[in-house]
Amino acid sequence: MKLTFYKYQGTGNDFVMIDNRDLKISKNDTKLVRRLCNRKFGIGADGLILLENSEDPQDDFKMVYFNADGNESSMCGNGGRCLVAFARFLGIVENKARFTAIDGPHDATVKDGIVSLKMQDVKDVSQNKDFLFLDTGSPHHVIFTENIATKDIKREGADIRYSDRYKDEGTNVNFVEGISEDSFSVRTYERGVEDETLSCGTGVTAVALAAYSSGKTNSERVKLVTQGGELFVDFKKTEDGFSDIWLSGPAEQVFKGEIIC
């Protein structure tokens, strides 16, 4: 079978996108997803996203996300932003969208090439001596440190991801360095890619909330500088956590193709 696909990237976090409204791709085909994401034997991407019809009549579409290892995973922030750009390209939405992902419903807007995605509220931020841990749709271990430019993110990230603390479920790991009062540089090791990616949307969201929780910023708008570009996270601190969390940045179509599978 010949499969039409699109390739998108959001600050260098890259995804294969498939319009699966006709359900031609099975969610259980781990081998196929892994091959399509493989950079030598397939198209190459950090993850693959199926755009499907949603069961919820309030939605414009549904997001089904897989990591490059072929497994369906938790929420992908950059992937969600790219999917909104894809839905706009397909003519499903214009400048506003609502869709359901594995962690629930999301609103999104598009303006001047910037896709903003509303994330789920976050209640629990666990603060430990050397790190913070929180779930922004996906689990994130956040370490504020120095000299992140010279770190071996793959090795240091894998040590934490496979440590006894996270056991089989694993975690994503973010290494963060302050730039100014309201901006931070971030490098992320991603679970399911098992390597550093150029950017992680749920990761920078976690970093912004972790920075606020630990008093490293007083701003409810934080700029995050990733290896692949800049993202912004806006939020409101509430009595019991964070709400109105918006992740914003560019999301672009890179190419369209056909692959035999």
Ligand SMILES: N[C@@H](CCC[C@H](N)C(=O)O)C(=O)O
């Ligand atoms: N790149 C993503 C995160 C994708 C999920 C992650 N790899 C996991 O399995 O937890 C993002 O932009 O949020």
